[in-house]
Amino acid sequence: MKKKNRAxxxxxxxxxxxxDPMEVGAAVIEDDxxxxxxxxxxxxxxxxxxxxxxxxIVFEEFQSWYGKDAVxxxxxxxxxxxxxxxxxxxxxxxxx
Numbered sequence: 001m002k003k004k005n006r007a008x009x010x011x012x013x014x015x016x017x018x019x020d021p022m023e024v025g026a027a028v029i030e031d032d033x034x035x036x037x038x039x040x041x042x043x044x045x046x047x048x049x050x051x052x053x054x055x056x057i058v059f060e061e062f063q064s065w066y067g068k069d070a071v072x073x074x075x076x077x078x079x080x081x082x083x084x085x086x087x088x089x090x091x092x093x094x095x096x
Contacts, residue, residue: 005042007091008042008087008088008091009035009038009039009042010038011087011091012038012041012042012084012087013031013032013033013034013035013037013038014031015080015083015084015087016033016034016037016038016080017031017033017034018080018083019079019080019083021062021071021072021076021077021080022062022066022070022071036065037061037062037065040061040064040065041057041058041061041084044057044061045057045084045088048085048088051078051081051082051085054081054082054084054085054088055074055077055078055081055082056074057081058077058080058081058084059071059074059077059081062077
């Protein structure tokens with residue numbers, strides 16, 4: 001993984017951990033708790049054109065990983081996706 005992508009991956013993973021949508025916080029959390037989810041979101045982020053689309057992708061990825069009944073409502077992922085969106089654009093500005 002390129003250095004920029006690795007750093008972005010780690011930042012996305014940290015955002016997911018911060019919001020902890022699967023509420024694993026009660027358990028012992030590792031810093032890499034959401035690394036796999038971050039990787040799948042990162043693999044799709046280039047196809048995104050809005051925060052709303054990114055919210056859909058984050059929601060879809062969590063449904064894929066945990067099942068549709070376990071992830072809660074879509075709106076639970078809006079703030080998280082918004083922060084990922086801002087992070088993605090910050091990385092793109094650095095690369096330009």
